[in-house]
Each structure stands twice: as C-alpha cells, then as structure tokens.
Amino acid sequence: MKRIFPLFGIIIxxxxxxxxxxxxxxxxxxxFAMDTYMKLTAYGDNPEAxxxxxxxxxxxxxxxxxxxxxxxxxxxxxxSMGVPTEVDDQTSALISRSKILSEKTDGAxxxxxxxxxxxWGFTTGNYSVLSSERTEELLKFTGxxxxxxxxxxxxxxxxxxxxxGSAAKGYAGEKxxxxxxxxxxxxxxxxxxxxxxxxxxxxxxxxxxxxVTDPLSPSEVxxxxxxxxxxxxxxxxxxxxxxxxxxxxxxxxxxxxxxxPVDNGLASVTVIGSSGTDCDLLSTALxxxxxESAVEFIKENSGFDMLLITEDGRVIITGNIFNDTxxxxxxxxxxxxxxx
Ligand code: AMP
Ligand code: MG
Numbered sequence: 001m002k003r004i005f006p007l008f009g010i011i012i013x014x015x016x017x018x019x020x021x022x023x024x025x026x027x028x029x030x031x032f033a034m035d036t037y038m039k040l041t042a043y044g045d046n047p048e049a050x051x052x053x054x055x056x057x058x059x060x061x062x063x064x065x066x067x068x069x070x071x072x073x074x075x076x077x078x079x080s081m082g083v084p085t086e087v088d089d090q091t092s093a094l095i096s097r098s099k100i101l102s103e104k105t106d107g108a109x110x111x112x113x114x115x116x117x118x119x120w121g122f123t124t125g126n127y128s129v130l131s132s133e134r135t136e137e138l139l140k141f142t143g144x145x146x147x148x149x150x151x152x153x154x155x156x157x158x159x160x161x162x163x164x165g166s167a168a169k170g171y172a173g174e175k176x177x178x179x180x181x182x183x184x185x186x187x188x189x190x191x192x193x194x195x196x197x198x199x200x201x202x203x204x205x206x207x208x209x210x211x212v213t214d215p216l217s218p219s220e221v222x223x224x225x226x227x228x229x230x231x232x233x234x235x236x237x238x239x240x241x242x243x244x245x246x247x248x249x250x251x252x253x254x255x256x257x258x259x260x261p262v263d264n265g266l267a268s269v270t271v272i273g274s275s276g277t278d279c280d281l282l283s284t285a286l287x288x289x290x291x292e293s294a295v296e297f298i299k300e301n302s303g304f305d306m307l308l309i310t311e312d313g314r315v316i317i318t319g320n321i322f323n324d325t326x327x328x329x330x331x332x333x334x335x336x337x338x339x340x
Contacts, residue, residue: 031055033062034169036193042180043187043203050183054176058192061175064091065168067114067161068123074162078114082158092152094164094171094277101281102144105297109285110256112142112156114163120261122252127242129250135259142256166253170233170280173197177276194239196232197276207324213238214328215267215309222309222332226324231276235283236268237311255288264290265311272305272321279304291316299340 029040029051038058042051064087066072070079073087087095098111115138121127130138141159148155156162164171169192177199180188188199189208198208207226214222218238225232237251241261244250250261269287271279282304286294291310298306298318307325308316315336317325327333 027051029055031058033058034065034172034193036169038190038192040176040190041188042185042199044185047180047183047185047188050180050185053183054179054190057175057179058172061090061168061172064088065094065164067163067165074164077154077156078161080156082155084153084155087152087154089152090171090175092149092154094167095147095154095162096149097171097277098164098167098281099144099147099149101278101285104301105282105285105289107144107256108288108293109166109281110142110144111162111164111166112144112147112160113254113256113259114161115141115159116254116259117163117165117252118161120250120254121242122240127244127250129244129246130259139256139259142259166235166284167277167281169193169195170197170231170276170278172276173231174276194234195276195280198227198230198232201228209326212270212307213268216311216313221328222315223307223325223327225270225272225307225321226326227272227321230272230274231279232270232272233276233279233283234268234270235287236309237262237287238267253284253287262288264288266291266294267309267311269294269309270307272307273303295339 026041026043027047031038040051040054064073067074069075073091077085102110117123119130119138146157173190173192173195176190177197180199186200187203190197196210201207207228209224209226210232211221211224212234214220215236215238235253240252241249253262255262266287269283271283273279286297294308298304305318305321315332317336317338318340319338322338
C-alpha cells in the first residue's frame with residue numbers, strides 16, 4: 001500500500017495539473033517574414049526551443065532571399081552587373097533547384113522574371129499595365145538557362161534580376177520542418193502565408209486537415225485536404241492583383257513567355273507533395289501552364305498531387321487525394337473531375 005500510494009498521488013497530481021493534456025497542447029509562434037504573416041504550431045513535451053530554431057531559420061532565409069534588401073544574396077546578385085557573386089549554400093541550392101524545375105516546366109516558372117514583376121508594380125504596389133514594347137524589351141533580360149551556378153558562386157548576365165518569390169516560402173517551410181524533426185518534434189503544422197508545411201500527423205494520430213481558400217470567394221474555404229508530413233502550396237490570381245483601367249484583373253504571376261500577368265482561365269492551383277520547395281515552384285509553374293498542360297504535367301510526374309480550380313468554378317483533382325478531400329459543398333465534390 002505504501003508503495004502504491006505515491007504512484008497514485010503522482011497520477012492524481014498529473015490529472016489535476018492536466019499533464020496528459022499539456023503534451024497535446026499546441027505551442028504557437030507568430031511572425032512576420034517574407035512579406036507575409038506566418039504561424040508555426042508544434043506539439044510535444046517542450047517544442048519552444050525547436051520553434052525558436054525554426055523561426056531563426058526562416059529569418060535567416062529571408063535575409064538571404066529578400067529581393068528588396070540590397071544586402072541579401074539576391075539583392076547583391078541583382079546589382080552584380082554580370083560579375084560572379086558568392087552566395088550562401090542555401091541560396092545557390094534554391095537557385096539550382098529553381099533552374100531545374102524551370103527546365104522541367106518548359107520555362108513556366110522562371111526566377112528571372114523579376115524585371116517584369118517589378119515594372120508591372122507587384123513589388124511596390126505602383127501598378128501599371130506595361131506596353132507591349134516595354135514588355136518585349138524586358139523579356140530580353142529573362143531566361144533561367146542564363147543563370148550559372150558553380151558551387152556557391154552564381155553569375156547572372158548584366159540587366160538580369162532574380163526573384164525567389166515563387167519558391168522561398170516553400171523552401172523555408174521545408175527547412176523549418178527539417179529543423180523541427182531534428183529536434184524531435186513529430187507533430188507540427190506551419191502556415192507560411194498560405195504555404196502549408198506539415199510535420200508528421202496530429203498528436204492523436206489523425207492526419208492534418210489543410211484548408212484551401214476558395215479562389216472565387218477568398219474569404220471562404222472550398223475544401224480541406226487531409227495530409228501527413230506533406231506540403232500543401234497554392235498559387236492563385238486572388239492573392240495579389242490589381243484591376244486595370246480597362247477593367248481587367250492583372251495578377252502577380254507573370255507568364256515568362258509573354259511577359260504579362262497570367263490570364264488563362266485558372267483561378268488557383270494547389271500542389272501537394274513531400275518537398276515544400278518543389279510544391280512551391282510547381283504551383284507557380286502549373287498556374288502559368290494552364291489547365292491542359294498542368295493536367296498533362298501531373299499525369300507524367302508522379303509524387304505530386306494537384307487541385308486545380310478554374311475561373312468558371314470547375315474543380316480538377318488527382319485521384320490520390322480525392323478521397324482525402326472534404327468539400328464545403330457536396331455538389332463541388334460530385335462535379336469534380338478526378339484525374340490520374
Ligand atoms: P507564388 O505565389 O509561389 O506562385 O509566386 C509568385 C511570385 O513569384 C510573384 O509574386 C513574383 O514575385 C514571382 N513570380 C511571378 N511570376 C513568376 C514566374 N512565372 N516564375 C517565377 N516567379 C514568378
Ligand atoms: Mg510558388
């Protein structure tokens with residue numbers, strides 16, 4: 001009895017203090033980085049230190065990748081006038097990966113489109129519809145194949161400028177997830193301005209349910225996708241855009257072939273996969289490619305799932321995630337086109 005009593009006491013104490021519950025309580029961290037609000041949520045015994053490291057990593061990457069910071073790796077490259085520039089290993093790794101995916105997507109994602117992104121006004125908010133002459137002129141300074149990467153030395157031709165906006169948040173989510181895992185966290189979800197990166201599953205063993213914004217009604221959710229240990233990344237024309245005097249909507253994603261904001265009938269593309277970096281690059285690429293080519297690409301490249309929503313309200317989804325997706329309206333699910 002004497003031996004049992006202390007144990008019993010500890011159990012009672014734990015129940016009173018809610019020790020069991022404490023393990024399940026989320027630890028949350030909010031920050032503003034990469035021009036967006038981010039929220040990191042981790043579960044476990046004491047994930048505070050791990051969250052500190054994840055936050056530090058995101059801040060470190062922002063300081064390397066920021067296009068508006070003249071001292072960042074990208075800022076230095078953009079004023080390098082064709083001179084080979086030494087950058088951090090992480091910068092050269094992300095530039096290399098971007099180059100590879102640019103090639104794979106026939107140039108649909110292209111980190112050299114920055115001169116166009118900037119002159120259309122997406123960096124400053126001073127929007128203007130570019131003339132076709134100016135667009136043609138700026139297109140001469142684009143093309144990822146002209147970037148050369150040799151270990152951590154990067155060279156871009158004079159007048160070229162890079163922008164990692166299509167990949168940075170996905171990469172940051174992937175790296176932050178690696179850090180959390182190394183620190184022993186097996187359950188976390190991070191929202192990096194709409195780029196979602198999950199670690200493992202929920203503490204109760206069920207999958208994470210990631211909400212996808214309805215691009216046609218951005219204050220609402222169109223569906224939730226159940227995932228474990230995956231990234232869920234969306235590119236859409238509702239995220240950053242301006243209305244021209246001509247009454248047309250100009251969105252922040254530029255078609256590198258035309259130099260103009262994408263206007264191909266797509267409203268959003270969500271890509272689900274293991275690598276946040278690849279999902280981010282691909283969501284941008286598939287949005288540029290348009291419905292037909294995006295579907296073709298996903299059919300030919302296993303390892304990724306896709307949810308595509310068109311401006312006329314159609315939903316195209318890969319079969320692999322169809323059953324793991326709950327739509328807010330039954331009708332949307334019934335009418336969805338399931339591919340692969
Ligand atoms: P995301 O939201 O990931 O699709 O990335 C879009 C951002 O990447 C834009 O805000 C631009 O800064 C930049 N961008 C625009 N068009 C492209 C493109 N075709 N390829 C690569 N980056 C782009
Ligand atoms: Mg992207």
